[in-house]
Amino acid sequence: MQNLMTSVALALGLVARAALWLAGAGLILMTVFISAQVFMRYVLNDSLIWSEPASVILMGWFIFLGAAVGIREGYHLSFDVLLYFLPRGAKLWLFSLSDMVVGAFGIGMTWFGSQLAASAWNVKLPSLGVSGAVDFLPLVAGGCLLTVFSLERLARRAAGLPTARFGDADPEAA
Structure with missing residues (x-):
């Protein structure tokens, strides 16, 4: 079982x-778009009509992808005061409960994000000329990754x- 989980962890690590590289690229690209918009508006007295909606879509991608990776690595926000006073077995049970709740949240993100994307499929974003479903794809992708990474933490x-939480292991070793 541990050999299988190690293989799965290596694959999910990739x-x-x-996802983290894509999130970083999205952040850089969004910064370039906004900088170009500021330059165009205040220096050339013109405007890029596509820069704001494209930047918002990119922001959705880097937020949801980054959040999913944060869940995998154990860097998400949590209220940990009680955990410092509990024995290890109770901590592990609470970590598992937390991962189950996060996984359920990821399933909800995927399900409802898919419904939103389907409802906006035939709507065209005028400034970009693409389907309105593009606005909701980061929610679906982030929800899928959140679910998979939560299941991985439970299985590990x-x-x-x-699971790289509270000093259990080096995040790079997973």
Whole structure:
């Protein structure tokens, strides 16, 4: 079981790294778009009509991809005061409960994001000329990754492997 989980962790580590690189590229591209818009508006007295909606879509991508990777690595926000006073077994049970709740949230993001994308499929964004579903695809992709990474954390914990939370392991080792 541990060998299988190690292989899965390596594969999902590559997925997480790719998601993080895409999120970083999206952040840089959004910064370029906004900078170009400011230059065009205040220096050339013209405007790029596509820069704001494209930047908002990119922001959705880097937020949801980055959040999913943060869940995998254990860097998400949490209220940890109680955990410092509990024995290890109780901590692991609460970590598992937290991962189940986050996984359920990811399923909800995927389900409802898909419904939103389907409802906006035939709507065309005028400034970009693409389907309105593009606005909701980051929600679906982030929800899928959130669910998969939460399931991975549960499976790793069940197999007795560290999950990179509270110093259990180096995040790079996963």
